[in-house]
Amino acid sequence: MNPRQACLTCLERDPPDTFEAALWIAAEHDDALRPAQVLREFAGLQQLLAAGLPNLPIRELAQPLLRQLNALDFHEDEDSPLRPQAALLHRVLQRRRGQPLSLALIALELARRLEIPLVGVNFPGHFLLRVPGADHLLDPCGGRRLYTRDCRELLVRQYGPRAELDASHLRTCGERELIQRLSRNLRQLHLHAEDYLAALKDAERVLQLGPPSVADHLARADLYRHLDCPQAERFDLERALLLCDDDAQRLTLSQRLHKLQRSPALH
Numbered sequence: 001m002n003p004r005q006a007c008l009t010c011l012e013r014d015p016p017d018t019f020e021a022a023l024w025i026a027a028e029h030d031d032a033l034r035p036a037q038v039l040r041e042f043a044g045l046q047q048l049l050a051a052g053l054p055n056l057p058i059r060e061l062a063q064p065l066l067r068q069l070n071a072l073d074f075h076e077d078e079d080s081p082l083r084p085q086a087a088l089l090h091r092v093l094q095r096r097r098g099q100p101l102s103l104a105l106i107a108l109e110l111a112r113r114l115e116i117p118l119v120g121v122n123f124p125g126h127f128l129l130r131v132p133g134a135d136h137l138l139d140p141c142g143g144r145r146l147y148t149r150d151c152r153e154l155l156v157r158q159y160g161p162r163a164e165l166d167a168s169h170l171r172t173c174g175e176r177e178l179i180q181r182l183s184r185n186l187r188q189l190h191l192h193a194e195d196y197l198a199a200l201k202d203a204e205r206v207l208q209l210g211p212p213s214v215a216d217h218l219a220r221a222d223l224y225r226h227l228d229c230p231q232a233e234r235f236d237l238e239r240a241l242l243l244c245d246d247d248a249q250r251l252t253l254s255q256r257l258h259k260l261q262r263s264p265a266l267h
Contacts, residue, residue: 003028004205006035007179011209016175019089019109022102022182025205026088029186029198038090045093046113048072053114061116062131066107066143072096074103076141084189084198087182101127101182104140122173122181123151125158130172137170180209187219196226214240214249234260 001009003024010021023035052068053061077086077097085091089105092098098106104120104127111118121128121137128146129138137146146154152165173181187202203220221236234257241253 004201004208007205008208011176011179018175018178019105019112021175021179022089022105025179025182025186025202026090028201028205029084029088030090033090038093042093042109045072046110049110050114058116059131061114062111062118062129063138063143063145065111065114065116065118066129066138066140069103069107069110070142074098074106076100076103081192082189084186084193084195087185087189099127099185100140101178101185104129105178105182107140120173120178121170122177123169124155126154127173127181176209180206183209184216191219191223196223199223200227212239212243214243217243230260 007021007024007028010017010024020035020039023033023038027033027035049065049068049072052071053064056064073096075097077092077095077099079086079097082099085095086097086099087102089098089102092102093106107129108118108120110116117132118138119130119132121130123137127140128151129140130136131138135147137151138144139146148165151170155163155165155169183202183205187199187206190196190199190202200220200223203216203223206216207220217236217240221233221240224230224233224236237253237257237260241250241257244250244253
């Protein structure tokens with residue numbers, strides 16, 4: 001079984017295993033990675049963290065868990081430009097630096113093993129966590145509580161003063177959706193690193209994991225353009241055009257397809 005198949009198999013379990021699935025994604029980019037070994041070593045982190053948790057009811061341990069991770073030097077990666085190692089789970093565990101989603105994956109796995117209730121929240125631009133039923137969210141980068149006003153301010157910092165918070169930003173993230181978001185993050189990081197073949201692996205996985213979107217097909221089309229694969233680029237542009245319901249974007253896509261079809265490189 002190759003890493004892609006192993007990742008998908010993890011998501012078909014009951015319940016799905018997002019932590020191991022993320023390790024198999026990392027293994028797709030690092031031939032030397034052995035997910036089983038990382039899982040064994042992770043038990044040591046679990047023991048270290050559990051020893052530092054206060055004697056509180058299980059429902060009150062999510063924030064202390066995040067604070068304990070922070071005390072163990074797990075922080076948001078602030079490198080600029082951000083590199084793929086911020087989203088490759090084994091590298092995040094080694095460096096104790098990562099994107100909010102990567103840190104959240106570690107926290108969610110620890111919470112699962114310690115039977116602490118905690119779920120992911122697919123907040124735009126900065127993945128968050130929630131204790132089911134709580135009136136606040138938690139930042140995986142340190143455990144800060146975020147109420148509605150805090151979430152609105154976070155959204156504005158990410159997307160500008162015209163951004164508006166709505167209920168869809170605060171919904172629980174499903175397992176496949178979480179791994180799809182991780183794959184999108186890696187696609188973008190590998191693209192910025194100009195590692196187009198690695199980014200293409202992530203782009204393909206994104207489309208395997210959930211309903212296709214215009215943006216995801218366009219992202220893969222752009223990668224095929226970088227890799228000088230005009231037929232594959234045309235395929236994704238045609239799929240994007242079929243899914244698109246914006247007239248201005250449809251016109252742009254049609255013009256791009258027309259230009260591509262006239263290219264002598266296309267047979």
